[in-house]
Amino acid sequence: MSAFLTLLFRNRLAAMGAGVIAAILLLVLTTPFLPLHDPDVTATADRFMRPFAEGHPLGTDHLGRDLLSRLLHGTRLSLAVGVAAALIAAVIGSSIGMVAGYFGGRTDNVVMRGVDMLMAFPYILLALAIVAALGPGLMNALIAVAAVNVPFFARNIRGVTVGLAGREFIDAARLAGMGHARIILTELLPNVLPVIVIAMSTTVGWMILETAGLSFLGLGSQPPQADLGSMLGEARSAMISHPHTSVVPGLMIFLIVMSINLLGDGVRDALDPRLRSGALSRPRATTLVRRQGDIPPATDDLLAIQDLRTEFHIGKRNYRAVGGVSLAVRPGECLGIIGESGSGKSVTALSVMGLVASPPGVISGGAVRFLGEDLIGAPYETLRQKRGDRVAYVFQDPLSTLHPLYRVGRQLAETIRSHHVLSKAEARARAIQLLNDVRIPNAERRVDDYPHEMSGGMRQRVGIAMALANEPDVIIADEPTTALDVTVQAQILCLLDDLRRERGLAIIFITHDFGVVAQLCDRVAVMYAGGIVEEGPTQVVLDTPAHPYTKRLIACVPEPGGGRRELAAIPGLPPVLDDLPPGCAFAPRCYKAEESCRKGEVPLQGPALHAVRCLFPERAH
Amino acid sequence: MPALKVEHLAKTFPLKRPLFGAAPPGARAVRPMSFQVEAGETLGVVGESGCGKSTLARMLVGLLEPTEGTIEIEGEALGSAGPAEFGKLIQYVFQDPQGSLNPRKTIRQVMEAPLRLLHGMAKPDRDRRIAEIFASVNLREEYLDRYPHEFSGGQAQRIAIARALAASPRIIVLDEPVSALDVSVQAQVLNLLADLKTRLGLTYLFITHDLAVVEAVSDRVVVLYFGAVVEIGRAERVFASPRHPYTSLLAKSAPVVGRSLAAPEQKGTELPDPLNPPPGCAFAGRCPRATDLCRAREPELKQMGEDQLAACHHPLEH
Numbered sequence: 001m002s003a004f005l006t007l008l009f010r011n012r013l014a015a016m017g018a019g020v021i022a023a024i025l026l027l028v029l030t031t032p033f034l035p036l037h038d039p040d041v042t043a044t045a046d047r048f049m050r051p052f053a054e055g056h057p058l059g060t061d062h063l064g065r066d067l068l069s070r071l072l073h074g075t076r077l078s079l080a081v082g083v084a085a086a087l088i089a090a091v092i093g094s095s096i097g098m099v100a101g102y103f104g105g106r107t108d109n110v111v112m113r114g115v116d117m118l119m120a121f122p123y124i125l126l127a128l129a130i131v132a133a134l135g136p137g138l139m140n141a142l143i144a145v146a147a148v149n150v151p152f153f154a155r156n157i158r159g160v161t162v163g164l165a166g167r168e169f170i171d172a173a174r175l176a177g178m179g180h181a182r183i184i185l186t187e188l189l190p191n192v193l194p195v196i197v198i199a200m201s202t203t204v205g206w207m208i209l210e211t212a213g214l215s216f217l218g219l220g221s222q223p224p225q226a227d228l229g230s231m232l233g234e235a236r237s238a239m240i241s242h243p244h245t246s247v248v249p250g251l252m253i254f255l256i257v258m259s260i261n262l263l264g265d266g267v268r269d270a271l272d273p274r275l276r277s278g279a280l281s282r283p284r285a286t287t288l289v290r291r292q293g294d295i296p297p298a299t300d301d302l303l304a305i306q307d308l309r310t311e312f313h314i315g316k317r318n319y320r321a322v323g324g325v326s327l328a329v330r331p332g333e334c335l336g337i338i339g340e341s342g343s344g345k346s347v348t349a350l351s352v353m354g355l356v357a358s359p360p361g362v363i364s365g366g367a368v369r370f371l372g373e374d375l376i377g378a379p380y381e382t383l384r385q386k387r388g389d390r391v392a393y394v395f396q397d398p399l400s401t402l403h404p405l406y407r408v409g410r411q412l413a414e415t416i417r418s419h420h421v422l423s424k425a426e427a428r429a430r431a432i433q434l435l436n437d438v439r440i441p442n443a444e445r446r447v448d449d450y451p452h453e454m455s456g457g458m459r460q461r462v463g464i465a466m467a468l469a470n471e472p473d474v475i476i477a478d479e480p481t482t483a484l485d486v487t488v489q490a491q492i493l494c495l496l497d498d499l500r501r502e503r504g505l506a507i508i509f510i511t512h513d514f515g516v517v518a519q520l521c522d523r524v525a526v527m528y529a530g531g532i533v534e535e536g537p538t539q540v541v542l543d544t545p546a547h548p549y550t551k552r553l554i555a556c557v558p559e560p561g562g563g564r565r566e567l568a569a570i571p572g573l574p575p576v577l578d579d580l581p582p583g584c585a586f587a588p589r590c591y592k593a594e595e596s597c598r599k600g601e602v603p604l605q606g607p608a609l610h611a612v613r614c615l616f617p618e619r620a621h
Numbered sequence: 622m623p624a625l626k627v628e629h630l631a632k633t634f635p636l637k638r639p640l641f642g643a644a645p646p647g648a649r650a651v652r653p654m655s656f657q658v659e660a661g662e663t664l665g666v667v668g669e670s671g672c673g674k675s676t677l678a679r680m681l682v683g684l685l686e687p688t689e690g691t692i693e694i695e696g697e698a699l700g701s702a703g704p705a706e707f708g709k710l711i712q713y714v715f716q717d718p719q720g721s722l723n724p725r726k727t728i729r730q731v732m733e734a735p736l737r738l739l740h741g742m743a744k745p746d747r748d749r750r751i752a753e754i755f756a757s758v759n760l761r762e763e764y765l766d767r768y769p770h771e772f773s774g775g776q777a778q779r780i781a782i783a784r785a786l787a788a789s790p791r792i793i794v795l796d797e798p799v800s801a802l803d804v805s806v807q808a809q810v811l812n813l814l815a816d817l818k819t820r821l822g823l824t825y826l827f828i829t830h831d832l833a834v835v836e837a838v839s840d841r842v843v844v845l846y847f848g849a850v851v852e853i854g855r856a857e858r859v860f861a862s863p864r865h866p867y868t869s870l871l872a873k874s875a876p877v878v879g880r881s882l883a884a885p886e887q888k889g890t891e892l893p894d895p896l897n898p899p900p901g902c903a904f905a906g907r908c909p910r911a912t913d914l915c916r917a918r919e920p921e922l923k924q925m926g927e928d929q930l931a932a933c934h935h936p937l938e939h
Contacts, residue, residue, distance in 0.1 A: 168721040171684050172781075174704040175713055176788065177738030190725040340803035341774075456670070485669035485830065490874040490882075497882055512804065515876030542878055556808045558833040560860055560875060565837055566815070569808035573773055 007270040014266020020259035024252075028076040037066035039073045040224040048242045061231075061245050062238055065224075074226035075252055078215075081142050081227070082208030088146040089207070090200050093153025098184055098192060100154070101161025112158065119151040127210065131219045138227065141220035145210045153199055160195045164188055194271045201264035205257040212253055228253050285384075286354035289363045289377040298372040301328035302506050303352070303391065303474045308376075309365035310344075310351045319577040321347040323530040324366065326604075329474065329506040334497075336521030336538065337510045340553075342574055344530040345510045349476045353387050354378075370474075389419040392467035396479040398459035402451040408435075408462045409447035415469045434465040438495060457488035464495065474506045481516065493520055514557050518542055526550045529575050529585035536610030546612040549586045584614070592616050622696050623657040624824040625681070625711075625792055630654055630690035632676050636896070648895045650676040652849040653690060658792070660695075663818065663825040665839030665856060667832060667871070671895075673848035674828045678794045681826065683707030695791060709739050712785035716797035718777035722769035728780055729765040735788040750787070757820070758783045758813060775806035779813065786817070792824045799834065811838060832860055832875045844868045847893055847903035850922060854929035862939040864931035867904045902934070910935045 009015045037056075043064035051059040051067075058067040100111040118126070130144035164170065165188070173187045208228075214220040215229025223230070228249045235245035287310075296306040310322040322344045329335045339345045350356045352368050352375065368375045370390060375383065395401045403411060412434055413427035422430070428447070435443035438461040451459055460480060467475050477496065481489040497520055500507050509521055517524050518538060525535040526547065534547040545551040555568035572589040575581060584602045587593040597615055604613045631654070633647040651673040658664045668674050679685040681692060683704040692699050694710045715721035722731055732751050736742045742750065755762055758779045769777060778798060785793050795814070799807040815838065818825060829835050835842055839856040844865065852865040863869040893899050893906065902920055905911040914934050922932045 168715045168717060169723040171679075171704075171713070172715065172721045172784065173723070173734065174684065175682060175708045176735040176784070177705040177708050178734060179705075182738075187723055187726075191723070340805060486832070486874040486876075487669065487870055489876070493876070493882055513876060514878055518878040519876050519880065519882040553805060554878075556804045558808075558837040560833045560836055560872065560877060564839070564856065567808040567811050567837060569812060570805040571809075573775070573806075 004270055008266050011266040011269060013262045014269075017259040017262030017264075017266065020255060021263060024075065024256060024259070025079075028072055028079060031072040031076055034072070036069040036072065039065060039069040039226055041065065042224075048238065048245070051244050051248075058248055059244050061234065062242075067245065067248055070226040070231060071228075071248055071252060074228050074231050074249065075256070077138070077221065077225070077227040078208055078212060078229070078253075079256065081138060081145075081211045081220075082204055085142050085145040085149070085207045085211065086200050086204045088142075089149035089203075090153050090196055092146070093150040094157045094192065094196050096150070096154040097157030097159075098161050098188055101158040102165045102180070102184055102188060104162070104165065108158070112154075115151045115154045118147075119155075123148045123210070124213070127214060128217075128219070131214060136219045136222060138215070138221045138225070141211055141214040144214065145207050148210065149203060149207060152203065153196070156199050157192055157195060160192055161188060164191055198268045198271055201267040202261070203264075205260040205264065208260070209253070209257055283357040283359070285380050286358075287351065287356040287361050287363050288358035289354075291363065291365055291377065293365050295367050295374065298369055298374075299328065300372070301369070302331050302371065303508075304328040304369045305348065305352065305366070306369065307366035308348060308351055308363070308368060310347050310356055310361060310363050312360045313362055314360045317578045320530055320580060321361075321577055322351065323580075325527070325530075325532055326366075327508075327525055327532070327535075329508060331473065331506055332500060332504040333523070334500060334507040334509055334521045336517040336524040337508065337527060338512060338514065338517055338524055339527035340512060340574060342529075342577065343527040344577075345527050346478050348527070349393075349478050349508065349510055351376075352476060353391055353393070354383050355387075355393075385419070388415055388467075388472070389470040390472050391474045391476065392470070392472040394460075394463050394467045394475060394477040394480045396482050398456070398463040399451060401463060402459060404451055407448050407450055408454070412447075412462070412466055412469055415466050419470050430469070431465075434469055435462070437468065437499075438462070438465045439491075440465075455488075456484055457492065460484060460488075460492055461495070464492070464499075468499065471503070472505070474508065476508045476510070478510045479512070480509075482511070482513075489516075496520065514542065514554060526553070529580060530577060531585065531613065532604060533586065533614070534610075534612045535604070540610050544618070546606070546610065546617040547586075547614045548590050548592060548616075548618060551618050622660070623693075624660040624662070624695060625658040625826070626693040626696075627657065627681070628655045628691050628693075630677070630680060630692065631688050632673075632680055632685060633688045645896070649898065650848055650895065651680070651687075652847075654850050655690075656843060656850065656853060658824055658826060660791075660824055661818075661822060662841065663827055663839045665835035665842040666826060666828040666845060667830065667835050667842060668845035669830060669871075671847075672845040674845055675796060676848075677845075678713065678796050678826070678828055681794055682711050682713045684713075705739065708735065708788050708790070710790055711792040711794060712788050712790040714778075714781050714785050714793060714795045714798050717801055718774055718781045719769060719772075721781050722777060724769055727766050727768060731769075731780070731784055732765070732787055735784065739788050754783050754786050757786070757817065773806075774802050775809060778802060778810050782810075782814070782817070786821070790823075792826065794826045794828070796828045797830070798827075800829065800831070807834075814838070832871060836860060844871070847898075848895070849903065850930075850932065851904065852929070852931040853922070854926075854931075858926075858929060864925045864929060864936040865904075865933045866908050866910055866935075866937060868931075869937060870907075902932075910937075 046060050046064035047062055049056050049060040053059055056066050058071060061067055096111060100108040127144040127148050130147055131140050134140040170183060170187055173183050211220060212229030215227050216233040218233060221227040221230045231249040232246055239246050305325055305327045308322055308325045312319040312321055325348050327335065337345045347356060351363055363376055370386065409428060409431045412431035416422055416427050416430055432443045432447050435447055440446055440458060440461050481492050484492065493516065496507060499505055511517060521538050524538045524541050525532045528549050534541060534550045541550065545554055552570050556570060558567055570589055575585055581588060583598040583600055587597040602613050602615055604611045606612050630651065632651040633649050635647045636645045666674050676685065680687045699707060733747055736747045736750055752762060760779055760783060772780065799810050802810060817823060827835060827838055836856050842854065842856045842859045843850055844852040846867050852859060852863065852868045859868060860872040863872055893903050899906065901917050902915040905915040920932045920934045922930050925931050925936055
C-alpha cells in the first residue's frame, strides 16, 4: 500500500489532483457546520448581488439566494450522486462481467449481447429515456447515470475475467471443492479488484458530469434543491447580464472533474502491472554501456566475448547477471553454453549485439569483439548493420519472434532487404530458397503461410531460415529446441549441424540439456550464477567434469535405460544475483567447500583446453 | 481391485456449427481408450504435444466431462460427478507451479480450502493437518503466511503437491510436474514424490514428454499418439525393446550423452489433422513400415510379449 502511494505521488499531476479533491471534500464534509446562509431561502430584494458583496462572498443568484452556500451544498450533492452512481455501476457491471467471463459459452453470449444492445444507444438518449420513464428527480437521474455506465464495467471486467478463468489456479480451486459462487468471490474477485478500481477512478469524473448534464436539463435535482447542474441551468438565462452566477458552479465542476481525472490517471498508472513494469519507458535501441576498467585487447577469434559484465539496475538493487564472462568461437565451431535458469547464459548472448533491454540493463565492463572490432559501445548504426547480417539469433519461442500478421515469406524478404539491395521478386525467390535449405516441404506454397498456420517445428525452421538469410558468420541460438517435441528437436539439431558443416558457420548454442550439448557441440562452457565455472571440449567435460557443480548437475539428469531409481539432487538453491556470496558462488551448496572457498574470487584456471573455477577440482579418472 | 480403471474413455470437442449446413463431426482429442492402474503403481503417460495427454488428465480429475466411457476409482464409478467429488479421491498437480497458485492468496488460504471444503475440518484440526503435510514435503511453516510470488519454482511445486495431499486423495495425476523446473531442482521434487508415494500408499499417473524421467519414476508406461494408446508396457522394457514404430522413434529421438546425432526420420513430422483424421493408423504417414493395410484399417491394441501391448499391424520384432 505504501509502495502504491509513493508511486502515485511521484506523479506530480496526480498529487495535485489529489490535493484539490481533498480540499473540496474537506469543504463539503464540513458544510453543515459552517456559518452559512440557508441555501434555499430567497430574498428577491438582494437578487444578483456581485461577488465580494457584504454577507455574500460569492454574491447571490436570481432569487437572492447565497451562492457560496448553494455552491457548497450543491457540490456535496453532486459528488455524492456521482460517487454513488459509480459504485452502483461498478458493482452491477463487474458482477455481470465476472459471471459472463467465468461461465463463458452461452451465458457469456446472451449476457454480452444484451450489454452490447445497451451500448448501442447514445448514452444521453438512454439516460433521457430512463428519466422520462421514471419521472424527473435526483434519484432517478442517479439510476439513469449508473445504468448508462454498466456496459463499460461489464465489458472491461469480462475481458479480464476470461483471461483469469482459464488459469490453472481456478481449476485447482474447483478440485479443492469450491463451488462457482465461491470461486467467483474468493478466487476471481481479488484478482479483478485492481481493474475495477482503475475503471472507477477513470469514470467517476464522467459520471459527475453526466449527472450535472441531466440536472442542467431540469431532469435531475428539482427546485429549490441545489446541485451543480441545476445551478448552471438556472443561471443560463442571466449568463450575459450576470455571468458570475454561471461561472461559480462552472468553475467548481471544472475543478472537481479535472482533479478526479488527474488522480484517476495516476491511480491507473500506479496500479496497472503493465505500466508499473516499465512498459511506458520504451527500451533503448541498444543496451546502455557504462564501462569501468580496462578494455581487453583484440584477439584473432571470429567472435570473442572478453570479461563481459552485464548488470540490471532495478530500484536500489543491482543484479549482477553476467560477472566477467570470456568466450570465443572460431569459424565452423559449435560452442555450447549450459546452465540453469538465472545462470546468465541468455543475458550473455543478448549482450553480444546490445540487445539487453535498457533500462534496466547496463553493460558495465569487458568487450565483445567481432573480427577484432569492439561491439560494446559501438554506434547504433554499426550494430544495426551487423545484427542479423553478420551475427544472427535464433530464439526459443518462434511464435513470439515471428510477426503474427505478416506472411513468413514477407518477413524473410524483409530480413534480406534491410541489409541488401534486392528487388521484391528476387527477395521472394531467395526466401523460397531459404525455406528449402531448412528442409520445409513445399516451400513455394508455404512461403505464403502465416506463422499460426505452421506447426512449432516448422516455425522454428522459419526462425532458422531467417537467421541464415544473410549468410551470417555466427548464429547465436538461445534454447532453440526447448519448446519442441523430441522428434522435432532431433531434426532441428541435425539441420543446425549440417548447416555449420556446409557453410562454416560458428554457432553459440545455449541450452540446459546435456544430451543436446553432447550431440551438437565441440566445446562447452558451464555457467553458474553469472560466471563460467568450467570450460572445455564437450567429451572431456562430460566424461571427467572437474567442477563439483558440473559433476553434480550431470548426475541429476536421468538417462534413459537406467530403470527406476533414486535421482541425485543438488541441495539448496542458486544464489540471488543481487546478493552473491564472496568467493565461490557454489560454495554454499558444495559438499567439499572449505573456508578458503568463501573468501576472495576464485579464478578460472587450468590448461587452456579445460579450465575450471575451483580450488579443489574433481580429479580426472 | 485396480486403483483406477478407465474404459472406452473418449473426448470429442464439438465444433461451431457453420451458418448453413450440419455441424462438423468435432475434433477427437482422445479416442476411446481403456487401461487400469493398480494401487501403489506409477503409470507413466508419454506423448508429444497434441497427443491428448492433458485432455485425458483433465477428464480423470473431473475438470472435463468425457464424451463417452467410464472412470472407476477403487471400484466406484464416478460418472459425471463434479470436481469436488473427484477431489477427495483423485488430485491434480499442474505443470506450472506458479500459475496453479492464486497470486492474491497466502499459502495458508490455499492449503485450507481443500481441508475445509472437502473434509469439513475445524480450525484446530486444519492447523494440525497443515503442519503435518508441510513437514512431509519439507517446507517450513513460516512459508504459510507468504504469497506465491515469493517462492522459487521448486518450492512452489512442493506447495502445489502439499495442496494436492491436503485432499487426502488415493490417486494423484501429475501433469508434467517437473518440466518447468531446473534439473538440479527437478531431482529434489521427483525424489520427494517417490518418498511420499511409499509413505502414504499413493497411486500416481505421471504425464510427461521426457522419456528419461518417465522411465526413472514409472512402473508401467503408456505411449499416446494422436489421442490413442499405441503401446503399454513395463517402463524398463517399453523404450529398450519397443514394439510400435512410434515408440521406437521417440526413444531414438531423445538426445542422449554418448549417442551421435542422427535424425531418425526426415519425412513430414506433423501430427495428422484432428479435424480430418486419416483412415487407418494415424502414424502411417510417418511410419517406415507402413503398408496399404495400415492406411486402410486402424490397428487394435494387441498383446505382444508377456506384459506389453501395442497397436500395430507390423510390430517391431526383437
